[in-house]
Amino acid sequence: MTAPLHEPTAEAAPSAAEEAAVATADEKAVQGRSLGRIAWERLKRDKLALTGGAVVLALILISLLAPVLTNLVGQDPDLYHEDMIDPLFGTPTGSLGGISGDHLLGVEPVNGRDIFARMLYGAQISLLVGFLSAVVAIVLGTVLGILAGFFGGWVDSLISRVMDGLLAFPQLLFIIALVSVMPNTMLGLTGSSVRVFVMILVIGFFGWPYIGRVVRGQTLSMREREYVEAARSLGAGRLYILFKELLPNLVAPIIVYTTMMIPTNILTEAALSFLGVGVKPPTASWGQMLSNAMDYYESDPMYMVVPGVAIFITVLAFNLFGDGVRDALDPKGSR
Numbered sequence: 001m002t003a004p005l006h007e008p009t010a011e012a013a014p015s016a017a018e019e020a021a022v023a024t025a026d027e028k029a030v031q032g033r034s035l036g037r038i039a040w041e042r043l044k045r046d047k048l049a050l051t052g053g054a055v056v057l058a059l060i061l062i063s064l065l066a067p068v069l070t071n072l073v074g075q076d077p078d079l080y081h082e083d084m085i086d087p088l089f090g091t092p093t094g095s096l097g098g099i100s101g102d103h104l105l106g107v108e109p110v111n112g113r114d115i116f117a118r119m120l121y122g123a124q125i126s127l128l129v130g131f132l133s134a135v136v137a138i139v140l141g142t143v144l145g146i147l148a149g150f151f152g153g154w155v156d157s158l159i160s161r162v163m164d165g166l167l168a169f170p171q172l173l174f175i176i177a178l179v180s181v182m183p184n185t186m187l188g189l190t191g192s193s194v195r196v197f198v199m200i201l202v203i204g205f206f207g208w209p210y211i212g213r214v215v216r217g218q219t220l221s222m223r224e225r226e227y228v229e230a231a232r233s234l235g236a237g238r239l240y241i242l243f244k245e246l247l248p249n250l251v252a253p254i255i256v257y258t259t260m261m262i263p264t265n266i267l268t269e270a271a272l273s274f275l276g277v278g279v280k281p282p283t284a285s286w287g288q289m290l291s292n293a294m295d296y297y298e299s300d301p302m303y304m305v306v307p308g309v310a311i312f313i314t315v316l317a318f319n320l321f322g323d324g325v326r327d328a329l330d331p332k333g334s335r
Contacts, residue, residue: 039328039329040328042327042328043324043325043327043328046324046327046328048320048323048324049320049321049323049324049325049327049328050324051317051320052316052317052318052319052320052321052322052324053317053321053324055313055314055317056317056318056321059123059127059314059317060127062120062123063120063123063124063127063128064124066120066121066123066124069120070116070117070120070121073102073104073116073117074102075102075103075114075116075117076114076117077113077114077117077118077120077121077282077284078113078282079113079114080111080112080113081103081107081111081112081113081114082111082112083112084098084103084107084112085107085109085110085111085112089299090109090110091109091296091299091300092106092107092108092109092112092300096302097115097300097301097302097303098112099302103115103116104116105119105302105306106302106303106306108289108292108303109295109296109299109300109303115289115303115306117284118284118289119284119286119289119306119307119310121283121284122284122285122286122288122289122307122310123286123310123314125196125269125273125278125279125283125284125285125286126266126269126270126285126286126311126314127266128196128200129196129199129200129203129265129266129268129269130262130263130265130266130269131262131265132200132204133199133200133201133203133204133207133265134204134207134258134261134262134265135204136200136201136203136204136205136207136208137203137204137205137207137208137210137211137261138208138211138254138257138258138261139208140204140205140208140212141207141208141209141210141211141212141214141215142211142212142215142247142250142254144159144162144163144208144212145159145211145212145213145214145215145216145219146215146216146219146242146246146247146250147159148160148212148216148219149215149216149217149218149219149220149223150219150223150238150241150242150246152220156216159212159216160216162209163209163212163213164209166205166206166208166209167209167210169206171202171203171206172268172271172272174202174206175199175202175203175206175268175272175277176272176275176277178198178202179195179198179199179202179272179277179278180277182194182195182198191280191283192279192280192283195277195278195279195280196279199268199269199272199278203265203268203269207261207264207265210257210261211254211257211258211261214253214257215250215253215254218249218250218253219246219250222246222249223246227245228241228245228246231244231245252329253329255325255329256322256325256326256329259318259321259322259325259326260318260319260322262318263314263315263318263319263322266311266314266315266318267311267315269285269287270285270286270287270290270311271287272287273285273286273287273288273291274287274288274290274291275291276288276291286307286310286311287307287311289303289306289307290304290307290308290311293307
């Protein structure tokens with residue numbers, strides 16, 4: 001028997017670097033994605049939602065930097081420019097409501113205040129009321145909704161009847177009546193600050209039943225889930241189940257509803273200012289500017305167009321962003 005011409009050679013052992021690379025590749029292959037990362041990837045694919053979010057972020061920055069921006073353009077929101085007003089008709093001189101290099105959006109009729117500066121300060125009022133009243137509604141709605149859904153019985157019945165009563169209450173009329181009789185000074189606040197404070201509290205108080213119903217319904221469906229039963233069987237208390245098991249799973253619907261509630265609150269503030277029960281002059285407000293523009297819509301239409309477009313863009317941006325967030329957080333969404 002003859003020996004083979006070539007002896008079989010043993011394969012070279014992989015180096016330490018190759019083993020580390022293979023282990024890293026295997027780890028990446030099995031690495032899962034968090035719910036937040038999945039939602040962000042879904043949101044990034046929605047161009048309309050990203051556009052709305054960018055506009056919302058820009059509005060927030062503009063409102064925060066209103067004093068800086070008005071100083072850059074050299075305008076004061078309360079300074080009169082009577083030389084820009086036609087003494088006979090009380091309307092701005094020049095075309096398009098007095099738009100020029102000094103007055104980017106023109107001036108107001110009669111007094112000649114710069115519209116651009118007042119729009120910036122008006123954004124502060126609208127976003128402040130919109131956000132803070134949403135915070136009040138979310139806090140009340142989440143706490144009472146989760147208590148009603150988790151405990152049930154008479155607690156659920158009592159909270160549900162309160163929600164039904166508030167939903168049937170004429171919110172706008174109540175706010176008008178309340179703000180109209182408020183004193184000029186309260187809790188160290190004066191003038192328009194009092195009205196802003198009252199609007200935040202009242203709009204938030206009447207808004208919590210909407211989020212309360214959503215949270216209650218979600219809690220009713222989750223309190224019998226396996227992970228809640230497992231926590232009970234291990235001896236977990238009610239507070240632990242509420243704050244560690246149920247509340248984290250309610251974050252997604254709460255975020256979605258918050259993005260939907262803010263534009264509604266902004267519209268409510270604009271409506272109140274339009275009716276004359278919002279902030280007091282000379283404090284700037286988009287709704288107040290629309291109300292003043294009613295007398296000049298024929299002779300100076302730009303005075304009505306500018307705040308109207310601002311409200312429209314703001315509400316549209318929040319709604320687009322809210323729709324995108326809802327689809328991103330919903331695993332059954334089509335987008």
